[in-house]
Amino acid sequence: MSSPGARGRPLSPNIQIYRPQLTSVLSIANRITGVILSAFAVLMVVWLIAAASGPQPFSTVQRSIGSLFGQILMLGFTFSFFMHLCGGIRHLIWDTGHGFELRSIYASGWAVVVASILLTALTWGVSIWMGVG
Incomplete structure (x- = not known):
């Protein structure tokens, strides 16, 4: 008898029918925004060192931040901050034992997304x- 994979059937059909859920997407987003905020912390230290080093290094860093690419990065960092903050508040509410009903989970998830966008804007x-x- 041949193995299931030899007949052309998938070994794990769950992979093909799985749809990402809001909760899993927000969980992954929370981890990603944490990493982004860590990178931002490093850039913040670079900015502080440049400020302490004198007008020329500070001017160079400020010019980089003021460029289109720098502004796009700052927008991303701002959104990451608010997304991580709002997700953390959501988890604090869960830590009190509230908000575990399915309807509340989705409502708070969408609230995190909307609040992050609004606070960034x-x-x-x-x-x-x-x-x-």
Whole structure:
């Protein structure tokens, strides 16, 4: 008798029918934003060292941050911060034993996504309005 794979059937059909769920996507996103925030922390140290090193190094770093690529990175870092923060607040609520009903899980998940987008937009809007960005 031949093995199941020899007849052309998949060995694991679950892989082919699996659809990512909001909860799993947010869990993965929380880990990814944590890594992104760690990279941002390193860049923040570079910025601080440049500021302490004098006007020329600081000007170079500021020019890099002010470039289109730098601004896109800063937008990504801002979104990552708020996504990680909102996800953490969601987990703190879960730690109290609340919000485990399926409807609450999806509502809080979408709230994390919407709040992250709104807080990012608000932060950048205020920054631009104040002339910082």
